[in-house]
Amino acid sequence: MAEQPQPRQETMSPGERMGAILMRQRPDRVPFMPFIFGYCARNVGYPIARVYDDPEKSFWAQMWTAEMFGYDGGAMYAYASMGGWEFGGEIKMPVSEWEQAPIVAKFPAETPEAVDALEIPDVETAGCYPIALEFNKIQQQFGMPIMVMAFGCFTPAGNIAEVDKLCRWMMKQPDVAHKLLRKCTDFSKKVVDYYVEHFPNYPMMAFTGEASAANQIISPKQFEEFVLPYQKEIHDHILASGIRNIFCHICGEQNLNLKYWAQMEYGDPGILSFGHEVDLSTAIEYFGDKHAIAGNVEPQIIQNGTNQQVYELCKAAIDKAKMAPSGYLLMAGCEVPVQAPPYNIYVMKKAVMEHGFYD
Amino acid sequence: MATDARKKEILKGLYDAVVDFDEDKVVELSNAVLAEDVDAYEAIMDGLAAGMEHVGDLYANQEYFVPEVLMCSDALYAGLDILRPHLSGKEADVKGQVVIGTVEGDVHDIGKNLVKMMFDVAGFEVHDLGRDVKLEKFVEEQMKTDSEIVALSALMTTSMLAMPKVIEMIKARNPDAMIMVGGAPISQEVADNYGADGYAPNAANAVQEAIQMISRLREMGKA
Ligand code: B12
Numbered sequence: 001m002a003e004q005p006q007p008r009q010e011t012m013s014p015g016e017r018m019g020a021i022l023m024r025q026r027p028d029r030v031p032f033m034p035f036i037f038g039y040c041a042r043n044v045g046y047p048i049a050r051v052y053d054d055p056e057k058s059f060w061a062q063m064w065t066a067e068m069f070g071y072d073g074g075a076m077y078a079y080a081s082m083g084g085w086e087f088g089g090e091i092k093m094p095v096s097e098w099e100q101a102p103i104v105a106k107f108p109a110e111t112p113e114a115v116d117a118l119e120i121p122d123v124e125t126a127g128c129y130p131i132a133l134e135f136n137k138i139q140q141q142f143g144m145p146i147m148v149m150a151f152g153c154f155t156p157a158g159n160i161a162e163v164d165k166l167c168r169w170m171m172k173q174p175d176v177a178h179k180l181l182r183k184c185t186d187f188s189k190k191v192v193d194y195y196v197e198h199f200p201n202y203p204m205m206a207f208t209g210e211a212s213a214a215n216q217i218i219s220p221k222q223f224e225e226f227v228l229p230y231q232k233e234i235h236d237h238i239l240a241s242g243i244r245n246i247f248c249h250i251c252g253e254q255n256l257n258l259k260y261w262a263q264m265e266y267g268d269p270g271i272l273s274f275g276h277e278v279d280l281s282t283a284i285e286y287f288g289d290k291h292a293i294a295g296n297v298e299p300q301i302i303q304n305g306t307n308q309q310v311y312e313l314c315k316a317a318i319d320k321a322k323m324a325p326s327g328y329l330l331m332a333g334c335e336v337p338v339q340a341p342p343y344n345i346y347v348m349k350k351a352v353m354e355h356g357f358y359d
Numbered sequence: 360m361a362t363d364a365r366k367k368e369i370l371k372g373l374y375d376a377v378v379d380f381d382e383d384k385v386v387e388l389s390n391a392v393l394a395e396d397v398d399a400y401e402a403i404m405d406g407l408a409a410g411m412e413h414v415g416d417l418y419a420n421q422e423y424f425v426p427e428v429l430m431c432s433d434a435l436y437a438g439l440d441i442l443r444p445h446l447s448g449k450e451a452d453v454k455g456q457v458v459i460g461t462v463e464g465d466v467h468d469i470g471k472n473l474v475k476m477m478f479d480v481a482g483f484e485v486h487d488l489g490r491d492v493k494l495e496k497f498v499e500e501q502m503k504t505d506s507e508i509v510a511l512s513a514l515m516t517t518s519m520l521a522m523p524k525v526i527e528m529i530k531a532r533n534p535d536a537m538i539m540v541g542g543a544p545i546s547q548e549v550a551d552n553y554g555a556d557g558y559a560p561n562a563a564n565a566v567q568e569a570i571q572m573i574s575r576l577r578e579m580g581k582a
Contacts, residue, residue, distance in 0.1 A: 082467060099464035100522040101492050115415070163469055167426035168433075171380075217469060219424040256421070300544050304517040337516045 005354040013074040019241030021292050021327045022245055024269060029328045030322055032349055033073030033294060035097045035249075035273070036336040038100045039345075040065040048338055049093035052079060052102055076147040077128075079134040080211050080251070083184065084108060085127030085154030087118055100338045102128075104159050112169070112176045115161065120187050123194040136199070145203040147196045147247070150238060151188040153181050153230035158212040160184070167218070171228055177226060182198035185230040186218050190239045192295075194239045205245045206238045214252030214277075223257045232264045239267055246270045251334055253277040258286045266291050275333035280321040290328040301338040302344050310344045314351035322356065330356065369397055373406025373438060377522040378555030380430035380435045385522070389441040390420040400444040407438045408480050412513070415563035416491055425469060432476045439480070453484045454574045458497060460544075462521045467514035470542060473562040474510060480568045483508075491494035494525040501529055501536050507573050511555075513542045530554070537572045541565060 012020065020027040025348055030146045038048040040061040050057040055077075062075035084104035085091035093107040107116045123129050136146045156168050157180045158312070160274060169177040180228060212218075245267040252275050254261070266287075267359045273294035274283050283293045297313050314330060321328040330352055336345065360367065369388055385407070387580045388426035392402040414431045417423035423431075443451075457478050461468045478485045486504050488496055501509050509529055513519040521540065526538050539557035540550050540554035550558035559565040 039496060094464065096463055098462065098518045100515060100517040103466040105466075163425075164429060167429050171426045171430050215421065215424070219421075219426075219427045222424065222426060300516045339517055339520065 007353040008329075012232065014066070014074065017072050021272070021329065022221045022269065023270070024326060026327070026358045029358065030318055030352050032070075032352045032356075033329045033331050034069075034071055034336050034345065034348065035073070035332045035334065036065065038081065038337050038338040038346075039340065042338055043068070043342075047095070048099065048101075049095060052077075052128070053131060055131055055138060055197050059135055059138045061218065070349055071157060072287050073331075074144055075135075076149075076207065077132045078147070078149045078207055079128075080122075080155065080178075081338075082128065082149070082151060082157055083096050083159030085181075086121055086187070087127075087160050089160070090122070094265045100277070100337065101174065105158060106131070109161050109180065110162060110165055111158050112173060115176055115180045115183075117284065118160070118180070118183055118191060120183060123191050129191070130356075133198075133314065136195075140199065140202060140306040145205060146195070146199060148149050148192065148206045148238075148243065150206045150208050150234060150246075151184065151191050152208055153184045153188065153234065154218075155183050155212040156184045156187075162199070163212050163217065166212075169219075170222060179209065181226060181230050185233055188234045192234075192241050192243070193236050196243070196264070203264065205244050205247055206243050206248075207247050209249035209251060210249035210254075210295055212256065213215050214254055215256045216253050218255040220260065223260050227257075228260045228263065228269065235264045235266065239265055243353060244268060247273070249273045251275050258282065271329065273329075275331075280317060280324075280328075284321060284324045288324040288326060293321055293324050294329040294331040296333045297335050297348065298333050299335065301341075302332055302348075303340045305344070307343050307347045311347045311351050314348050318351060318355045322358075337358075343353065366396065366397050366401075368397070370406040370430060373402060374410040377407055377431050377435050377438070380427065382433045385434045385451065385459065386441065389438040392442060393445060394502040399442045400447075400450040401455035403439065403442050403446075403482075405433050407442075411477070411480050412563060415561070419561065419563075422487030425473075426480040427501050432480075435480060444519060449514065454482045454570065455508060456484045456486065456504055457508045457510055458486045458488065458500045458504060458506045459510040459512070460492035460497060461490040461512045461514075462518050462525065463484070463493050465513050465515055466490055466520075467542070468512070470514065470562070471512035471569060474565045477566045478510075478569065481570070483499065483566075483569070484550045496524050498532055499529050503530060506516065506536070507576060508537050508539055508557075508569055510539045510541070510569075513545065515541070516544050519544050519549070519572060522555070525541050526554050535574060535576065538563065539569060539572065 015029040017031045037051050041048045041051040043063045043065045081102050081104050089107045089108035092104035093104045117153050272287050272292040274296045276296050276298035372388045459475050461471045537556040540555040547558050557568045559568040
């Protein structure tokens with residue numbers, strides 16, 4: 001029988017481990033940052049919506065769940081359906097047993113005229129930002145670094161107009177698409193400015209991400225025209241404002257877009273996370289020299305797979321990416337499903353403990 | 360009456376115009392179909408729909424992406440609007456009715472929209488309930504429209520768990536309704552476990568599967 005790997009003694013705290021990554025040093029082991037939101041609420045007995053609509057409960061649900069599973073990523077406030085609410089539409093918080101995250105309930109701009117009329121909102125009153133800001137103040141109270149949810153361009157635009165409409169404008173009225181993307185970009189920059197002004201000299205990292213620009217939806221050429229310039233501008237603005245690191249989640253099938261993502265800045269270093277659709281070796285090839293890589297354990301398997309399958313998947317990811325030049329973090333390919341068996345999350349940590357140490 | 364050569368030219372023109380998403384050309388050729396007495400049904404099936412089928416292949420091969428597919432579909436609808444009123448008799452009959460939607464809790468509707476479009480093209484009457492559709496709504500709509508098929512889409516492992524529930528609810532009210540499921544986390548195996556009658560991995564196959572499901576239904580003498 002093959003020898004069982006033994007769990008090793010940790011010599012760093014979660015904060016030290018993440019700090020090591022950001023200083024380009026080897027931590028004691030691969031950090032484990034699951035990317036987990038709604039699950040935390042359920043885990044401590046709250047309705048899932050609390051993680052999105054109640055800053056205090058959201059913060060504690062995430063901190064307690066981190067303590068319970070012993071993972072390193074602390075707490076952050078984010079979700080993918082951003083844009084609609086912030087620009088004057090409506091959001092629906094997850095309520096039923098099949099739900100996992102907020103959904104845009106009313107799109108604020110479904111016509112070119114409505115796009116023209118959209119005004120860049122005030123950060124303090126825009127959609128979920130008042131909640132996010134409260135959440136960040138709690139983080140500050142506890143001396144934890146703040147993750148600035150930096151909005152974005154293409155995915156928020158799709159959440160403002162509906163993705164199908166945005167796609168049609170890209171083909172038939174590109175000026176309308178560009179106008180909307182410009183407004184999203186300007187709002188993102190405004191968000192960054194707000195944080196820098198209101199949390200002066202406080203340690204912050206910015207969170208960006210893109211799902212609707214996946215190649216399941218748009219082409220690399222379209223990415224080059226409608227995503228690259230705006231996303232790049234947002235990243236440049238974040239870094240120019242003094243925030244040193246960007247955590248960017250590149251969601252879904254994005255293989256054909258990687259050459260464009262590689263033309264953007266992410267700080268020194270950034271952390272780039274990937275879905276299961278992008279192989280970790282490919283990610284390291286493109287970004288590993290300059291940035292830490294995170295990912296890409298398939299959420300579907302975390303929920304529906306056996307614990308052996310989850311363990312093997314994590315082990316394979318760790319074996320493949322552990323030696324990435326600027327570090328690697330074990331993470332799910334997208335949000336950990338709220339229905340995942342707790343034991344499957346435990347075995348993710350187990351895989352890190354048994355295979356993630358650096359000698 | 361168009362000559363054979365001219366008819367071929369028109370059908371090929373419609374096919375190409377859909378693939379090239381040239382809406383003006385589709386309109387021009389659809390009008391030519393009527394003016395030159397080409398069979399409208401043939402123009403739809405061998406011109407427009409055949410073109411759209413090729414578009415499906417181009418999407419699968421990552422030569423086209425959703426924006427191009429939507430343009431092709433707009434071109435195709437421009438032709439259908441002109442030609443459909445001129446179908447006669449049996450050809451004008453709808454192939455069947457479909458209730459379609461993305462299940463409760465799930466916002467992802469881009470794939471569902473493509474499936475809906477393919478059903479439309481193939482001559483089904485489609486009742487689109489949108490995204491984040493309450494489970495009871497599927498049951499009600501099926502009963503109200505007496506649709507043969509209910510097509511459910513889910514893109515998340517969380518929301519896919521609603522599928523067996525809604526299948527049970529629909530079957531309890533109408534055991535003859537046929538349920539088809541799809542979306543990224545769904546496989547034939549999952550579909551079988553959930554008690555679905557059909558599954559397809561993509562929009563193009565969805566229609567073939569639906570047609571087979573309806574023929575099974577008819578063979579059983581229930582439709
Ligand atoms: C774009 C996208 C979004 C967009 C959706 C915009 C919209 N209006 O649809 C936005 C940004 C809003 C979004 C939000 C979220 N997302 Co999302 N998203 C995606 C992404 C990248 C692409 C999906 C897509 O549109 N594909 C293109 C279409 C054309 O393909 P398709 O839907 O698969 O459809 C084809 C086939 O499946 C089939 N088909 C589809 N339906 C049907 C139905 C029938 C009957 C049949 C026969 C066939 C069929 O035919 C279609 C055409 O060929 C996927 C990645 C992935 N791997 O799928 C993640 C993904 C689905 N998202 C994911 C997650 C986690 C989320 C969020 C929960 C994140 C968050 N915490 O906020 C939220 C969910 C909000 C909610 N409550 O629903 C995860 C789900 C993981 C899981 N547990 O299963 C995925 C898989 C990402 C990943 N790598 O893990 N997302």
